[in-house]
Amino acid sequence: NKLIVRTTEGDVAILARHINYLVPLGIGAAKVEFEDGSVRMAAASGGMLTVVNGEVNVIATTFEWAESIDAARAEFSAQRAQKTLQDKSASHADVRLAQARLHRALVRKSVADTK
Numbered sequence: 001n002k003l004i005v006r007t008t009e010g011d012v013a014i015l016a017r018h019i020n021y022l023v024p025l026g027i028g029a030a031k032v033e034f035e036d037g038s039v040r041m042a043a044a045s046g047g048m049l050t051v052v053n054g055e056v057n058v059i060a061t062t063f064e065w066a067e068s069i070d071a072a073r074a075e076f077s078a079q080r081a082q083k084t085l086q087d088k089s090a091s092h093a094d095v096r097l098a099q100a101r102l103h104r105a106l107v108r109k110s111v112a113d114t115k
Contacts, residue, residue, distance in 0.1 A: 002033040003056060005049055014049070014056055021051040025060055027103050029111050041066040043111040045104050062104075069112040078105035 003014045006028025014021070027045040034040075046061030081102035084090050090098070 001035055002031075003058070004029075004031040004033075005044060005058065006030070007049070012049075014051060017054050018051045018056070020053070021049070023049050025049055025058070027100070027107055029107060030058070030063070041111050041114045043069060043104070043108045045107070064108065064111075066111045066115045069108050069115075071109060071112040074105045074108040074112060078102055078109065081105060 001016045004011060005014075006026045007023045008026045009023070011028070012023065025044055025047045028043075030042040030044045032040045032042070042063055042065045044058070044060045044063045047059045047063075050057045050059070081098040084094055084098035085102065087094075
């Protein structure tokens, strides 16, 4: 078993019997590899990953399995965010929010493509 997730500092891989660990999650793809060789992909953003006594918990703000992602909705969200980024009158806060929305949308689209 292996879990690969994006943290705020980069990607980490958690293997079976990992030492106790706590890390904040960033925005990125999550990959779960099972003992039988099967793999599932998800889009995750925000939250925490903990390993306590060998038990892994992912407590994400958002977590969507690839097969549940609406690719058209993700594309629409990316386009909306890009429109805000092109708006010269957008406030700094609006630009930062649009950047985060664009990043999430691109991750969701990328993960959806792995279905």
